[in-house]
Amino acid sequence: MSATRQLAEALIARPSVTPRDAGCIDLIAGRLAPLGFVNEVIDSGPAEFRVRNLWLKRQAAFEGQAPDAIKTLVFAGHTDVVPPGPLEQWTSNPFTPTERDGKLYGRGASDMKTSIAAFVVAVEQFLAAWPDAPLNIALLLTSDEEGPATDGTVVVCEALKARGERLDWCIVGEPTSVRQTGDMIKNGRRGTLSGRLTVHGIQGHIAYPQLTRNPIHDLAPALAELVAIRWDEGNAFFPPTSWQVSNIHGGTGAGNIIPGQVVVDFNFRFCTESTPESLQTRLETVLKHHGVDYDLAWTLGGLPFLTPPGSLVDAVQAAIRDETGLEAELSTTGGTSDGRFIAQICPQVVELGPPNASIHKIDEHIALADIEPLTNIYRRVLENLAATG
Numbered sequence: 343m344s345a346t347r348q349l350a351e352a353l354i355a356r357p358s359v360t361p362r363d364a365g366c367i368d369l370i371a372g373r374l375a376p377l378g379f380v381n382e383v384i385d386s387g388p389a390e391f392r393v394r395n396l397w398l399k400r401q402a403a404f405e406g407q408a409p410d411a412i413k414t415l416v417f418a419g420h421t422d423v424v425p426p427g428p429l430e431q432w433t434s435n436p437f438t439p440t441e442r443d444g445k446l447y448g449r450g451a452s453d454m455k456t457s458i459a460a461f462v463v464a465v466e467q468f469l470a471a472w473p474d475a476p477l478n479i480a481l482l483l484t485s486d487e488e489g490p491a492t493d494g495t496v497v498v499c500e501a502l503k504a505r506g507e508r509l510d511w512c513i514v515g516e517p518t519s520v521r522q523t524g525d526m527i528k529n530g531r532r533g534t535l536s537g538r539l540t541v542h543g544i545q546g547h548i549a550y551p552q553l554t555r556n557p558i559h560d561l562a563p564a565l566a567e568l569v570a571i572r573w574d575e576g577n578a579f580f581p582p583t584s585w586q587v588s589n590i591h592g593g594t595g596a597g598n599i600i601p602g603q604v605v606v607d608f609n610f611r612f613c614t615e616s617t618p619e620s621l622q623t624r625l626e627t628v629l630k631h632h633g634v635d636y637d638l639a640w641t642l643g644g645l646p647f648l649t650p651p652g653s654l655v656d657a658v659q660a661a662i663r664d665e666t667g668l669e670a671e672l673s674t675t676g677g678t679s680d681g682r683f684i685a686q687i688c689p690q691v692v693e694l695g696p697p698n699a700s701i702h703k704i705d706e707h708i709a710l711a712d713i714e715p716l717t718n719i720y721r722r723v724l725e726n727l728a729a730t731g
Contacts, residue, residue, distance in 0.1 A: 345466075346717045347446065347710070349373075349459035351439040352449035360422035361387065361493070363394035363485035366455075367421055374398055379468055379481075384501055386486075387493035389715040393419070393437050393486040395498050396671035397632070399523035400469075400479045408707065413510040413680055415727055417461040417720070418495065420487030423450040431704045445707040452708045453701040457515025457716065458483065467711040468728075470640070475728040480509075487680050499687050511654040511727065512722070514681045517698035518673070523712040524662035524719055529655055529695035530579055530648035530674040531681055533639065535610040535618050542635040545594075546603035554600040557635075558592050561604055564632040573616055576717060579648055580674050582615030583621070586613075589663060613674075614646050640662055644678045647685030653730065654696035661722035694719070 343351075356364035367684055371381040374510050377400060384395040424450045426436035434440040436449040443663050446456075448615045486494030502509070518528045543557030565587075573583040585608065592604035622640060629636055649655060655672070662670045696716055700706045 344714055344717075346456070346459045346463045349462060350451070350713070351448075351455040352690075353455040353459060354439040354450050355437055357424050357437045358421050358423055358450070358485060360488040361391050361486045363421050366458075366628040367394045367396045367483055367485070370462060371396060371398060374465065377466065377682050384498050386497045392603070393484065393493035395485070395494060396481065397498055397502070398481040398483075400403065401480050402474075403477055410508070411423045412478055412559065413475055413727070413731060414480055415510060415724065416480045416482055416509050416512040416684070416688065417465075417515065418482040418512055418680060419458045419461065420484050420494070420680065421458065422485040422488045423453070423455075423497050424488050426505045427585040428705055432433075433705055436706070441710070444710050446710055446713070447705055447707040449706055451706050452517045452696050452707070453700060454515045454517060454695055456593070456708050456713060457517070457695045460713070460717040460720055461515060461628070463717050463726060467717075467721050468724040472725070472728060475724075475729040476731065477724065479724070481663050482684070483691070488708075491680065493590050494685040499683045503687045505578070507687075509684070511687045512681070512684050512691045513658070513723065514679055514684070514691065514693040515695045516681075516693040516703055517695040518693050519695065519697040519712075520699075521697060522666065522668065523696050523715045524668045524670055524694075526671045526673050527658055527662075528674060528681070529650070529672045530677065531644075531646060531676070531678055532580060532613055532674060533618070533646035533682070534643035534678050535612060535621060536643060537608050537641070539606040539608065539629075540637045540641045541604050541606070542637070543600070543602055543604075546600050547598050548598045553602065556600050557604045558601065560632070560634055561606070564574070564629050564634050565606075567632070571628075573610070573621065573624070573626070574612050574613065575615065577615055579635050579650070580615070580646070583610060583612040585610050610702045612646060614648055618642050618645075636679065645684035645686070647682055647691060648691055649690045652690060653727070654692055657723050657726035657730070658692055658694060658719075660726055661719045664722055665718045
């Protein structure tokens, strides 16, 4: 059994359902301590939902260069997993790593405990071959990515920013591939901006509409206009910004009452061509134009980020090409990730991991054939960045 698979299985066997870490972080910290990594645990959140966060860094000592001239590569990931769902629907226990038909099954096998194991083994292999490499290496791990993500990576990033920690490159181990490890990397993600719109009316008997004001009717013309808006045109890396309604709540449950209010939940997935402020202004302008009586609460889930081709993208694509022969596709599709927080303090962030077809599903798995290439790609990225600076 390879070192990466062995470590991946040890992590999968720990039932770290978000926000629990179940000992994963201590395992990683203990393993890398002998290589000179300084262990800093930054816990956050209430006691009953305490989140474990780990910042591990190995500062290179390279003759002829000042410490602050040496660049830093961060591997970032999460030890928490989503709940397994009905255990009886799993072919094998989700927290007992099991091999079947050339695949390794278990919750977190693809999202993203194998990536974390591959980080660690890649670092071990790299430092064994190049102990004096002119490169700082760090790991940022959290147990709050699959949950609210309020006490995890964002807290670590705030702490690093406050003390002036400089990060140059970051690889997030999210499962980004489609058919084979390395066929797709994410060099950016859209932002997410949610709103809860409450439209006020006057409740009354449905037979006497002249004595009421129906908030659903008041909203309808504005809603139709909002649905038809093209918020921006996107760009070479991002599709146009999308606005979608997720829920509408109105009525009292009775069929003869005009409701006093209607509540609408919606979300923008927006690209770098729009800002939260511009989207908020345009939406509220429509509501005011139609004379809607409303309250509106906004939640900014994350800003978009983009890493155009440059030193990190080039190093990652070259590593994938040399290991697999694939020309990795750059993509910004999908949901949000913790890359949105890291990108606020790190100028170049990409996401690279195994195929994502089984993530969050019953019988989550990773093909055994994808494990070693992932480790080798991460190691090759280290080599490429150390060689080029």
